[in-house]
Amino acid sequence: MCGTFGTDDLVALMRGREAADAMLAALRVPVTKALDPSTPRGFDAAVARLAAALRRRASAPEAEALQAALRALDIDWREAAPGVRRAAVEQARDVAARAVRTVVERVRTTVGHAAREVVEATRSDVRRRQRLAIGADLNAMDTRAVAYLGRASELFVRDQYGRRLQALGDAARRVVGAGLEQGLGRDD
Numbered sequence: 052m053c054g055t056f057g058t059d060d061l062v063a064l065m066r067g068r069e070a071a072d073a074m075l076a077a078l079r080v081p082v083t084k085a086l087d088p089s090t091p092r093g094f095d096a097a098v099a100r101l102a103a104a105l106r107r108r109a110s111a112p113e114a115e116a117l118q119a120a121l122r123a124l125d126i127d128w129r130e131a132a133p134g135v136r137r138a139a140v141e142q143a144r145d146v147a148a149r150a151v152r153t154v155v156e157r158v159r160t161t162v163g164h165a166a167r168e169v170v171e172a173t174r175s176d177v178r179r180r181q182r183l184a185i186g187a188d189l190n191a192m193d194t195r196a197v198a199y200l201g202r203a204s205e206l207f208v209r210d211q212y213g214r215r216l217q218a219l220g221d222a223a224r225r226v227v228g229a230g231l232e233q234g235l236g237r238d239d
Contacts, residue, residue, distance in 0.1 A: 064096070065103045088169050089176050101165045108157040116150030119143075128227050129236040140223075144216070151212045158208045163201040170197055
């Protein structure tokens, strides 16, 4: 019976798979996994695998950028001159922009690799199931589709980071403004 997994089930499944992969790699046992995106379970597994890979690739640069931005913003706002305040905000913004570039590149690479895997698996599945005499290698259309998915993902990620940065900037302005109105300083 075909069904879909819940998100928690998929995460647990992917963590188990990653642990098994780590053990097999440590033992130097070569294993290739069959990917069958034509079934609901195979598609769910492919999506969960991609989500886990994207989280792994993006979490470190995001955390590092957040820490660096907080360090840049760690000034005595009450005592700082307006120029110093603007410089701190600009430095925090620059740090965040560098992180966005890093994450976007990692997302493009990760999505590109996953898209290529799915296209190759789909092509192989179609050849096998329908006994088509098509080549196993990706053709120009497949390659363009994979490249498009990478670019589309890049645009989506840039847009989402832009929205996040805007919302965080708005929240920071509100918090700092309210603190200054109350006469609060860095240690309050």
